[in-house]
Amino acid sequence: MKIALTGITSLRNHGVEALVVTLIHQLQQRLPDPTFLVLDRAPEYDASRLTDPRIRCLYDETSRPLYASRIRSALLQGSGWVKGLAPEFQQVREEIRSCDLVCATGGDLFASEYGHRSLLSHLAPLRTAREFDKPYFFVAQSIGPFKSDEDREAFVEVAKDAAGISVRESRSFEYVTRELGLPEGLVTLTADPAFLLQPEGPQPLSRFRSHFNFSPDQPVVAVTPSQAICNWMNSDYDRHFQVWCSVIDLIRQEFKAGVLIVPHVQETTPRNDDRVLATAILRHFNFDPQIQIAGADFSAGEFKGMISQCDMVVSERMHSCIAGLSSAVCTVAIGYSIKAKGIIGDLFPPEMVQNGLLLPVQDFLDEKVACTKIRDAWDRRQAVHGHLLKVLPETRRRADLTFDLIARKMGIPG
Numbered sequence: 001m002k003i004a005l006t007g008i009t010s011l012r013n014h015g016v017e018a019l020v021v022t023l024i025h026q027l028q029q030r031l032p033d034p035t036f037l038v039l040d041r042a043p044e045y046d047a048s049r050l051t052d053p054r055i056r057c058l059y060d061e062t063s064r065p066l067y068a069s070r071i072r073s074a075l076l077q078g079s080g081w082v083k084g085l086a087p088e089f090q091q092v093r094e095e096i097r098s099c100d101l102v103c104a105t106g107g108d109l110f111a112s113e114y115g116h117r118s119l120l121s122h123l124a125p126l127r128t129a130r131e132f133d134k135p136y137f138f139v140a141q142s143i144g145p146f147k148s149d150e151d152r153e154a155f156v157e158v159a160k161d162a163a164g165i166s167v168r169e170s171r172s173f174e175y176v177t178r179e180l181g182l183p184e185g186l187v188t189l190t191a192d193p194a195f196l197l198q199p200e201g202p203q204p205l206s207r208f209r210s211h212f213n214f215s216p217d218q219p220v221v222a223v224t225p226s227q228a229i230c231n232w233m234n235s236d237y238d239r240h241f242q243v244w245c246s247v248i249d250l251i252r253q254e255f256k257a258g259v260l261i262v263p264h265v266q267e268t269t270p271r272n273d274d275r276v277l278a279t280a281i282l283r284h285f286n287f288d289p290q291i292q293i294a295g296a297d298f299s300a301g302e303f304k305g306m307i308s309q310c311d312m313v314v315s316e317r318m319h320s321c322i323a324g325l326s327s328a329v330c331t332v333a334i335g336y337s338i339k340a341k342g343i344i345g346d347l348f349p350p351e352m353v354q355n356g357l358l359l360p361v362q363d364f365l366d367e368k369v370a371c372t373k374i375r376d377a378w379d380r381r382q383a384v385h386g387h388l389l390k391v392l393p394e395t396r397r398r399a400d401l402t403f404d405l406i407a408r409k410m411g412i413p414g
Contacts, residue, residue, distance in 0.1 A: 001034045001410070003027060004099045006060065006125040007106030008040035011049045013265045015319030018194040018300040019105045023139060024055065026196065026403040027103075030412060037095055039125055042268075049299070061092040062128050063121035093128055101410060102129040102136040107168070107192070107318065108339045110138070110155055112147035119151055123158045135163035135409065140193050140402050142339035143172045144180070156180055163409050166190040166402040169342025188405055191398035192343065194319055195326045199308050200301030208306045212260060212292040219257040219311040222324065223248065224264050225281065226316035228272040229336055229361060239365055241277070245284050246367050247314065247374060252290060255378055259291045260310060262303055264317040274317070312381055314374055316361070318343070326395075328388040330381035332374055336361045347391055348384075355380060 005024075011017040020038065027034055036055045040046050043057035050057060064086075065073040096102065102125065104110075109122045129136040138159065146152040159165060159180075165187045167173045173189045176182050201208060206216065214220050225244050230237045251257050261281065263274035270276050278293045285291050294306055304323040307313055313324035313331040318339050324331035325347060333340045335358060344358045356377035364370045377384070 001031050001100045002037065002098060003031070003034050004037045004039055004096055004102045004125070004129075005105055006039050006102060007104045007109050007122050008038055008046070008060075009106070010040060010042035010267060011046045012042065012267050014298075014300040014303055015107065015194070015264060015317060015322075016105075017049065018197050018304075018319050018322070019107060019140075019192075020050070021300060022193040022197050023103065023105055023403075024050075024052075026193065026400070027406065030403055030407040031410065032412070037099065039092065039095075058092060058095065059088070060125060061086075061089045062096070062124040064089055066117055066121050066124065092125075096125060096128045096134065097132040099129070099134055101406070102126065102134055103139045103406070104136065104141075105139050105193075107140070108142040110141055110143045112144070112151045113336070116148070116151055116154075120154060123154060126158050126162075130158070130161055137163055137406055137409070138165040138167075139406075140166050140168040140190055140399070141172065142168055142342055144175050152180065156182070160186075162186065164188065164405055166405060168192040169339070169346050171342035171345065188401065189398070190402040190405075191346075191395045192319075192322055193399055193402065194300075194322045195392070195395050195399045197304055197323075197326070198301060199305035199327065200299060201305030205305045205309055208309050212258070212294070213289060214258040214260075214292075219255060220260055220309070221251045221255065221257045221312045221314060222260045222262050222307045222310040222320070223251075224262045224313070224315035224317045224320040225274065225277045226265070226334075227270070227274045227277045228265070229316050229334075231271055235361065235365060241280065241284075243365055243367050243370055244277075244281060247370055248281065248285070248291065250371050250374065251314075252288070254375070257311065260306065261291065261293045262307065262315075262320055263293065263295060264303060264315075264320040266297075312378060325388060326392065328385050328392060330357075330377055330384040332357055332359060332377045334359045334361055334364045347395065348387065352380075352384065352387065357384065 038057045039060035043059050047057040126136045176187050177184050230240050248259050261278040263278045265274050267273050307323040308327035315321045316334040321331050321333045333344050356373040359373050
């Protein structure tokens with residue numbers, strides 16, 4: 001069975017890696033002899049991370065017409081009749097034609113935050129699948145809310161013909177079924193696949209602490225500042241930097257904790273490479289040895305292994321948050337979209353969310369508010385840990401449900 005995975009920007013974004021690795025692993029357990037075609041934007045790098053011979057990586061050419069001149073776009077569209085005009089474009093189309101199943105991953109790509117053309121680019125391979133009458137699934141998505149009729153209509157026009165849609169939090173379920181009007185029989189509430197990701201690293205995992213020169217009995221807080229969040233939210237980058245410095249100073253001085261900076265996204269563009277911001281923070285603190293950067297080319301599983309050994313997480317990257325939450329570590333999510341509200345809101349009662357576990361980025365940029373909320377979370381970290389231990393089995397069951405659903409839709413008995 002040949003399965004194409006779409007919605008993959010690059011595994012340099014370790015949240016994307018967490019989704020892809022988990023999706024492949026779970027489908028391998030359920031489908032007969034699957035092979036995978038990973039359609040993405042960085043196939044050379046991604047192939048170096050996905051070394052199983054049953055997995056191939058190929059540039060997703062289906063979105064090419066959206067980024068070409070009018071003349072080039074017309075040539076691409078006409079290459080179905082004259083394939084020599086665009087052989088790579090037609091190769092990807094033929095690859096999709098030969099698939100048994102297309103799975104759209106990515107987490108939150110079907111939204112308006114990243115622009116209309118980005119939305120269309122992630123719908124493009126699904127349109128191709130529909131053209132060839134191939135089943136396609138939206139896998140564990142946060143969807144919308146769309147900010148324009150143009151975005152809404154583009155999504156619904158493709159989504160209504162999907163073989164199935166799983167959403168990873170209840171806010172998206174309500175939005176898709178109530179506001180977008182897609183039938184509940186098409187949409188299933190599940191959970192993010194990364195709740196199933198296994199932590200990796202040295203054994204025991206506590207060796208991470210000694211590697212970064214933290215003592216065994218010293219509390220450690222993992223922080224994940226996002227280099228890109230100000231671009232998405234049109235926020236003040238300098239203000240954002242100063243608040244992060246104040247938060248890290250709070251962790252050092254008041255919590256007496258070491259700080260592990262986790263650059264969870266390491267894209268090639270400086271605007272979306274968390275190492276840029278992490279390094280600036282390290283310089284600001286004059287390379288204090290109690291502040292360390294996990295800056296090597298670690299896997300998503302290794303990042304989860306490190307985070308699982310920490311006492312708290314403060315993060316602007318959703319899958320760094322999920323690494324903490326799924327390890328029952330008290331986690332403060334700094335959010336800018338529906339995904340943080342939805343995922344945190346499904347795990348915790350409202351009073352726990354309000355007591356520091358969810359910080360909208362606008363509130364985080366108020367230094368006093370940010371420090372107060374993070375202090376509140378620190379004081380409640382044991383209660384949060386205990387609560388997560390109770391709710392995680394059900395969350396993992398819902399994460400499993402996505403893959404059970406796909407197997408059933410493909411005719412594999414459960």
